[in-house]
Amino acid sequence: xxxxxxxxxxxxxxxxxxxxxxxxGLGGLHGVSLADFTMLLRLSEAPGDRMRRVxxxxxxxxxxxxxxxxxxPLERIGLVRRDADARDARVAYAALTETxxxxxxxxxxxxxxxxxxxxxxxxxxxxxxxxxxxxxSRLGGTGFTRREPGGA
Amino acid sequence: xxxxxxxxxxxxxxxxxxxxxxxxGLGGLHGVSLADFTMLLRLSEAPGDRMRRVxxxxxxxxxxxxxxxxxxPLERIGLVRRDADARDARVAYAALTETxxxxxxxxxxxxxxxxxxxxxxxxxxxxxxxxxxxxxSRLGGTGFTRREPGGA
DNA sequence: GACACCTCCTTGACTACTCAAGCATATCTC
DNA sequence: GAGATATGCTTGAGTAGTCAAGGAGGTGTC
Numbered sequence: 001x002x003x004x005x006x007x008x009x010x011x012x013x014x015x016x017x018x019x020x021x022x023x024x025g026l027g028g029l030h031g032v033s034l035a036d037f038t039m040l041l042r043l044s045e046a047p048g049d050r051m052r053r054v055x056x057x058x059x060x061x062x063x064x065x066x067x068x069x070x071x072x073p074l075e076r077i078g079l080v081r082r083d084a085d086a087r088d089a090r091v092a093y094a095a096l097t098e099t100x101x102x103x104x105x106x107x108x109x110x111x112x113x114x115x116x117x118x119x120x121x122x123x124x125x126x127x128x129x130x131x132x133x134x135x136x137s138r139l140g141g142t143g144f145t146r147r148e149p150g151g152a
Numbered sequence: 153x154x155x156x157x158x159x160x161x162x163x164x165x166x167x168x169x170x171x172x173x174x175x176x177g178l179g180g181l182h183g184v185s186l187a188d189f190t191m192l193l194r195l196s197e198a199p200g201d202r203m204r205r206v207x208x209x210x211x212x213x214x215x216x217x218x219x220x221x222x223x224x225p226l227e228r229i230g231l232v233r234r235d236a237d238a239r240d241a242r243v244a245y246a247a248l249t250e251t252x253x254x255x256x257x258x259x260x261x262x263x264x265x266x267x268x269x270x271x272x273x274x275x276x277x278x279x280x281x282x283x284x285x286x287x288x289s290r291l292g293g294t295g296f297t298r299r300e301p302g303g304a
Numbered sequence: 305g306a307c308a309c310c311t312c313c314t315t316g317a318c319t320a321c322t323c324a325a326g327c328a329t330a331t332c333t334c
Numbered sequence: 335g336a337g338a339t340a341t342g343c344t345t346g347a348g349t350a351g352t353c354a355a356g357g358a359g360g361t362g363t364c
Contacts (some may be wrong), residue, residue, distance in 0.1 A: 001260075005267035007181055007285035008170055009190065014291040015167035016213045033225055035320075038161065054342060061168045066321055068344055090329050090342045108153075115157040122290060128157055133159035135284045139166040140275060187350075206312060218351055220314055242312045242359050 002147060011139075018118065024116040030107050032074075037111060040068055040104045042078060043096045050095035067094070081101055164290075170270065177266040182259050184226075189199060189263060191222055192231060192256045197247045202247035219246070231255055 022034040032040075042059050043049055051059070057067040071094055074080040079100035083093040096104070119129055174186040184192075194211050195201055203211070211220040223246055226232040233253035235245040248256070271281055 002264055003281040003285060004271040005264055005274070007173070007281050007288060008270060009193075010269050010288040011163065012167055012171060012186065012190070012286055013213060014288045015164055017291060019164060022160070033320090036166065039166070041161075050174055051226045052342080063167060063322065064181040065323080065345080069320070092343070107348060110363085112154055113158050113330070115154060117303060118291070124156070124290070128287060129155040129159050131283070133155055133162055135280060135287070136159060136162040136166045138276070139169060139270070141233060183348085204312085215352065216313060217315080217353080219349070240312085240360070244313070 021118060022111065024112050025110050026107055029110050030103065031077075032107065035070060036074060037104075037107050039067075039074065039094075039109070040096065040100060043080070043094060044101065044104055048095070050093045052085075052091050053094050054091075057069055067146065074100075173270060174266050177260055177262050178195065181262050182255065184259065187222060188226060189259050191246075192248065192252060192259070193220075193227065195246060195258055201253065202245045202248070202291070204237075204243050205246050207242075208246055209301065220238075246250075271296075 013032070019034055021036070026034060026037050032072050038060060039056070042056060043051060043057060053067050053071070054064055056062075057064045060067070071080055079099045080095055081095045081100075083095045085091040085093065130135075171186055174189070176188060178184050179187050182189075190212060191208070194208060195203060205219050205223070206216055207218045212219070214222070223232055223234075227234060230249055231250075233247045233249045235247045237243040237245065
């Protein structure tokens with residue numbers, strides 16, 4: 001097996017393990033999944049803490065229906081609000097509520113703890129984690145914090 | 153956001169993109185998903201091309217029911233056979249059939265093509281791919297080809 | 305050899321997505 | 335301004351997994 005295929009298969013396997021750990025941490029403390037957290041985090045990075053649902057789908061690598069379904073529980077528990085567009089009645093925005101912002105801040109703390117745990121044993125150096133992030137950023141995942149260095 | 157969390161989130165996102173590409177390549181040519189391919193590949197690495205279903209689950213990071221459900225279509229199309237254990241009537245083996253071995257060889261060619269594609273643009277060096285595989289092997293994914301270097 | 309207990313596996317009910325279809329609204333062309 | 339086409343979103347049906355429960359078989363103790 002080539003190095004590339006080996007790396008790809010390892011990546012798929014690693015993802016499942018990571019997802020379980022984040023789901024456990026976030027679910028236990030905040031009752032949300034990693035997918036929920038990721039949605040909220042993405043919204044928090046958008047100007048005005050809101051995005052058109054179709055853009056959110058694109059950013060998360062989901063389909064529009066995935067976003068519709070994923071947002072339902074977050075709207076129900078009041079973390080996300082649905083805003084209409086004044087100019088175009090087709091579009092609906094997903095917007096973080098005040099509660100959503102607060103809860104997300106807590107979730108972020110938890111997520112950082114989980115990440116620390118993951119990279120603690122065996123211990124990773126900052127350089128290795130950065131190297132991993134760098135290599136992964138080449139693989140189609142758009143990644144977070146797109147703000148250009150020096151921008152904003 | 154810490155480097156670790158950033159890397160973890162990128163990894164989750166990258167996995168989804170990779171899985172889609174493998175599913176498209178393998179599904180189009182062989183009618184199987186990446187999950188199917190991974191199951192077959194694992195079996196092919198086991199002595200006698202067979203494993204107890206519970207061990208297969210462990211190796212793939214699935215639950216026992218995930219294996220039961222995942223094997224059903226592979227048994228139906230004759231790539232995997234169900235073997236009983238002579239000593240212990242509880243255990244059932246999942247075993248690659250002759251057809252399964254042949255088809256897997258073809259799938260492996262396709263998977264290598266997909267992996268080549270993935271790492272071709274932007275071009276990765278062998279060292280970078282190896283580096284990625286190395287970093288990922290630390291993240292709970294047991295990885296493939298457990299045979300030690302020098303073995304087999 | 306009867307009982308408790310453990311292991312392997314499957315099943316029913318659920319979750320989180322997908323795709324295909326459909327509805328509502330915009331936009332473009334004439 | 336009417337029709338064709340494109341866009342944004344939701345919904346129904348299907349897929350791939352999860353967990354909890356349970357059946358069938360093995361094991362250990364007395």
